[in-house]
Amino acid sequence: MLKRIVRFPLSLLVLEALAVVLVASLYSAAAHRIGVGRDGPLHFVGALGLVAALIGLWKLLRRFLEGEDDRELVFAGAPRELGAGLLTGLCLFSLMTAIVALLDGFEVLGLRGWGAIWPMAAMAVTSGTFEEMLFRGVLFRHIESMLGSWAALGITSVLFGAAHLSNPGSSIFAAVAIALEAGVLLGAAYMVTRRLWLAIGIHVGWNFTQGWIFSIPVSGGDAPIGLLVTRRLGPDWLTGGEFGLEASVVAMVVATTAGVMLLARVLRNHGTIAPMWRRPGVSA
Numbered sequence: 445m446l447k448r449i450v451r452f453p454l455s456l457l458v459l460e461a462l463a464v465v466l467v468a469s470l471y472s473a474a475a476h477r478i479g480v481g482r483d484g485p486l487h488f489v490g491a492l493g494l495v496a497a498l499i500g501l502w503k504l505l506r507r508f509l510e511g512e513d514d515r516e517l518v519f520a521g522a523p524r525e526l527g528a529g530l531l532t533g534l535c536l537f538s539l540m541t542a543i544v545a546l547l548d549g550f551e552v553l554g555l556r557g558w559g560a561i562w563p564m565a566a567m568a569v570t571s572g573t574f575e576e577m578l579f580r581g582v583l584f585r586h587i588e589s590m591l592g593s594w595a596a597l598g599i600t601s602v603l604f605g606a607a608h609l610s611n612p613g614s615s616i617f618a619a620v621a622i623a624l625e626a627g628v629l630l631g632a633a634y635m636v637t638r639r640l641w642l643a644i645g646i647h648v649g650w651n652f653t654q655g656w657i658f659s660i661p662v663s664g665g666d667a668p669i670g671l672l673v674t675r676r677l678g679p680d681w682l683t684g685g686e687f688g689l690e691a692s693v694v695a696m697v698v699a700t701t702a703g704v705m706l707l708a709r710v711l712r713n714h715g716t717i718a719p720m721w722r723r724p725g726v727s728a
Contacts, residue, residue: 533645575647625699654688
């Protein structure tokens with residue numbers, strides 16, 4: 445009876461979310477305590493250590509808490525899906541930036557050089573892995589098993605947007621933009637593969653391209669010292685204001701369109717899951 449309660453999707457959602465957040469918090473605190481630098485390559489090495497710890501935790505949770513083999517972070521095929529995601533994130537953000545530039549909202553002033561590549565790479569890797577494990581791996585997967593694919597996509601998109609409301613320079617519009625462009629796109633990436641590598645790659649590639657290549661604030665953070673010296677001009681609807689280009693209407697249109705295209709592929713492959721009360725042999 446206890447095992448049945450623990451392995452009910454809502455119980456797993458709570459327990460696994462707490463575990464992922466706790467491990468990430470403890471690891472980050474430990475890395476800070478031992479003095480891992482924020483500017484050099486050791487910072488990136490520390491980020492890779494956190495990623496390894498989270499993947500190890502995931503496999504333990506799937507095996508011993510859920511009693512199943514890991515499907516979301518299997519290593520077979522991971523380089524291909526991760527690489528495809530990185531390239532997709534880079535191309536999507538570059539396309540969006542080019543459109544904003546054509547509308548006179550962005551310009552490149554010069555080439556800086558390597559800039560703050562290590563903290564930017566560390567930020568992209570940790571945020572991409574942690575947030576995808578939490579929002580798509582835990583929340584989306586278990587909500588989907590209870591309420592179905594469309595409810596899971598809608599709820600996790602709203603939650604993902606809301607999670608950015610406390611960021612510097614955020615606004616209701618920025619949260620809505622994140623919910624649409626990232627929530628839909630990354631949720632669809634998970635639905636297409638039923639693994640996390642593609643979504644992680646898109647997330648990491650998007651953040652790294654935004655912060656390091658174009659020197660644009662990532663979700664309201666400080667303006668990073670990246671490869672290019674750039675500036676944004678014009679109204680907030682075009683440039684995203686203090687939050688960064690993620691809160692631009694252009695970003696919302698480009699990324700959401702890509703997400704809808706992925707969803708169309710999901711539908712062609714009959715990749716959606718019905719709510720548990722509409723699935724034969726499944727009891728609430």
